[in-house]
Amino acid sequence: MSLTSSPFPPIADYAFLSNCHTGALVAPDGSVDWLCVPAFDSPSVFGNLLDRGAGSFRFGPYGINVPTARNYVPGTNVMTTTWHTPGGWLLVHDALTMGPRRGPDTVTPHTRPPTDDDGEHLLVRTVECLEGSVEIELVCEPAFDYGREPAEWTLIDGDGHAADATGAGSTIRLSTDLSIGIEQGSARARHVLTQGERAFCSLSWAEGLAAPTDTDDASARIDTTVRFWRSWLARARIPDHSLRHPVERAALTIKGLTYMPTGATVAALTTSLPETPGGERNWDYRYTWMRDSTFTLQALHFLLLDWEADEFMQFVADVEPTEDGSLQIMYGIDGRRDLTESTRDELSGYEGAHPVRIGNGAFDQRQNDVYGAVLDSLLLHTRRSRHLPRRLWPLVQSQAAGAVAAWRDPDQGIWEARGKPQHYVSSKLMCWVALDRAAKLAGIRGDDKLQASWHETAEEIRADILANGVSDRGVLRQHYDTDALDASTLLAPLFGFLPGSDERIRNTVDAISSELTENGFVLRYVTDETDDGLSGKEGTFLICSFWLVSALTMVGEMRRATDLMERLLRVASPLGLYAEEFEVDRARHLGNFPQAFSHLALIEAAGRIILADRLEEWSG
Incomplete structure (x- = not known):
């Protein structure tokens, strides 16, 4: 409970209700x-x-x-x-x-x-x-x-x-x-x-x-x-473990952010809750990001919620591609493509944070990670259902073709930076994911020619990243023209780009843990080192901290992983919810609320800890 005189309650003090149509x-x-x-x-x-x-x-x-x-x-x-x-x-x-x-x-x-x-x-x-x-x-x-x-x-x-x-x-x-x-x-x-x-x-x-x-x-x-x-x-599979209750609350939150009529999932319930107190980093998150798709599918399948997973996959299959056959980075929950951004300047904004935005101007940005998110989702779903629906194969082909055509190009990156395009490592990484998963899907379909072609391109992308995306000290860069760190490179072990035993992965995890954190909580990047087109500092990103938990499990640092997980659980809202960011200095949540990405990453991190604990028990 806030002791300040602000008429606005702290973001984390709100209770979330849902009927899977609105909240x-x-x-x-x-x-x-x-x-x-x-x-x-x-x-x-x-x-x-x-x-x-x-x-x-x-x-x-x-x-x-x-x-x-x-x-x-x-x-x-x-x-x-x-x-x-x-x-x-x-x-x-x-x-x-x-x-x-x-x-x-x-x-x-x-x-x-x-x-x-x-x-x-x-x-x-x-x-x-x-x-x-x-x-x-x-x-x-x-x-x-x-x-x-x-x-x-x-x-x-x-x-x-x-x-x-x-x-x-x-x-x-x-x-x-x-x-x-x-x-x-x-x-x-x-x-x-x-x-x-x-x-x-x-x-x-x-x-x-x-x-x-x-x-x-x-x-x-x-x-x-x-x-x-x-x-x-x-219906959900949630093991009897000390992390059971946080996973249950996260699962209920994700379900509550699902739009039942189409199967879409909104990134958050709200618009324009500030990432920078009183600042301009205020976005409308009431839409469906393709990037979220793979994390959503991972979480739903981990929980054995296969119906919801299929509903979301069918929504992805229904959306209209762009003129070049690629998918937009985000769509309306009804599948609409036009999310033109406007501002409501007559509104004060939460604690004076301007502007209040309706719509999201990033909807037509070029973000090359979208191909990998969609194709990883398709492979996850296909392996789980043991069936690749006929209507989804054209989507595999179009997204793989898009990744082949785009992977050499700069883009705005996973964080939708509004500065100039760059050769972001995470975007290249997700193009590798796209072609790696497409090759596996072609193998499942029995198309040996496409499998070989897509696998060859995936290996070409991997070689390019390792040649240009690793700094002299053996750490994955934010993009090819900087040595700055970026928490999105934690996706490299999470998507199997390199094993957790690889020295470059260990170096990256250690560097982010020690240099891209505030009191142990992870920043997306250092705003002074990144041209994101905006002013002002932002809080630590909760999804990035949960990614670090997952990455630490993958490099065998279980004590560090569980210690960070415990700290993250302690900063949950009074009702067990998470916004997008956590401001360490004032110990408060920032950004739109509740944030799907934060809860999805919690479920993945918890799943990896639970699995490691079970394997340790079984090994005696």
């Missing part, structure tokens, strides 16, 4: 400060996260803003908050509810096969007085289109228990068993609960604005949502 962030005081409907990348209706006047929705005790305890219902993305007030004790449940499928989804139409359960397009909140008496308040103040349009409210029944908020061409319905009053752009209610009494409220953007009928119905929907998440988690 919400709930502040410690019980305010929903971020919700986009009906989908992750829709305009926000509650945007207090980026401007304290851009919409919020509080349901909790009147006059008390600091809760006693906040927890997820174990094994779920359903939140509970316990409040102690001068008059008594209160328990709040919050959920974006899941329920049995009741026909086609007309709100967010599906392109994937229907499942038994789906998002209900409802935010449901219940309260129960546990002891004494507590005055509760409901304050719902939407501001549509990222805060641009205050709500126009209309009471829709005679007894004042439901009201519709309209703005920017959208309507959402607030329902409750409390009596609603309208005050300009907000709907309000207050009521005293005594021991054993309950109340509810809900927000609906479902077809027909369907909503719970009463508190029993609302509680039943939350119970159904709890069962959904626990049933889903029961």
Whole structure:
């Protein structure tokens, strides 16, 4: 909990809710400060996260803003908050509810096969007085289109228990068993609960604005949502190990960032949470990066979540390639290609960080690592399913051809630098991955000619990297024209480019561990040594620290690996979540939240430690 006077809660203090269509962030005081409907990348209706006047929705005790305890219902993305007030004790449940499928989804139409359960397009909140008496308040103040349009409210029944908020061409319905009053752009209610009494409220953007009928119905929907998440988690393979609970929370977070209608996964729930406090490194991460695909597939297959893996792979197969046959580095969650970036200059930004961006201008950048990410994913999936679908073979051919054509060219690199293109080692490495995996896929298909050709090119790329991408001290460089370090070179052992026993890998791991860290946490690169087109320092990157854990296991440094893993687990948010970065000096999370990449890398690092521990047990 922050002790500063900032009106913005610390990023890590937010609770994450999801219905696999969209997500919400709930502040410690019980305010929903971020919700986009009906989908992750829709305009926000509650945007207090980026401007304290851009919409919020509080349901909790009147006059008390600091809760006693906040927890997820174990094994779920359903939140509970316990409040102690001068008059008594209160328990709040919050959920974006899941329920049995009741026909086609007309709100967010599906392109994937229907499942038994789906998002209900409802935010449901219940309260129960546990002891004494507590005055509760409901304050719902939407501001549509990222805060641009205050709500126009209309009471829709005679007894004042439901009201519709309209703005920017959208309507959402607030329902409750409390009596609603309208005050300009907000709907309000207050009521005293005594021991054993309950109340509810809900927000609906479902077809027909369907909503719970009463508190029993609302509680039943939350119970159904709890069962959904626990049933889903029961399908995952998570060994009985000290790392089990962090892996479970990471898995639930990744599932929560999955867009069920298409199988896509968003990189994060939010836009424009700053990487540099008060600075300009603010990006919109509510899209699907092809780079994430291989890490997503690795995590899902490690957890035996093969259905989700197949859904994501089918999404990749569906997206439209560019004119030269390559895939963009990112797509909209519906597969759209145009993610043109704009700014909302009227918003203050989180703690004054400007600008607030909508869209992502990097969508049409040249980043040559995309070929390797896609083809590694295809090989992982093919080996797991023991089947290469006919519709995916053209994708193998096009991505391999793209890597053959592009690997000699400079690009913007894995970190999407907005400086001039360079010969980034990680990009060359991922082109090697592309041709290495393509050759293996051709072998599975029985195409000996393509297998030989692609393998030959892979070896040519490997030789080029080892000739130009290694410094005089035997360490992998950031790019060919510098000796600067870059944490992305940790991918070399992770993708099998060189074995962990290779001296160049050991040198690289040791150099990054000692020279590219702040108090042991890993930076992407030193901003003063890298032309990324931006100003300002950034925090340590959590994914890079988890990559270092994995790399340390691969070079046999298990004690160092487990020590770093323990430190990373200790800096998780109070609810076990991770943003993109960690600012060491102030011990706080930075960047968009929760960040899929951080949780995917946690699962991989944990998996490598668990495997090493099991092998040690079996060897006696």
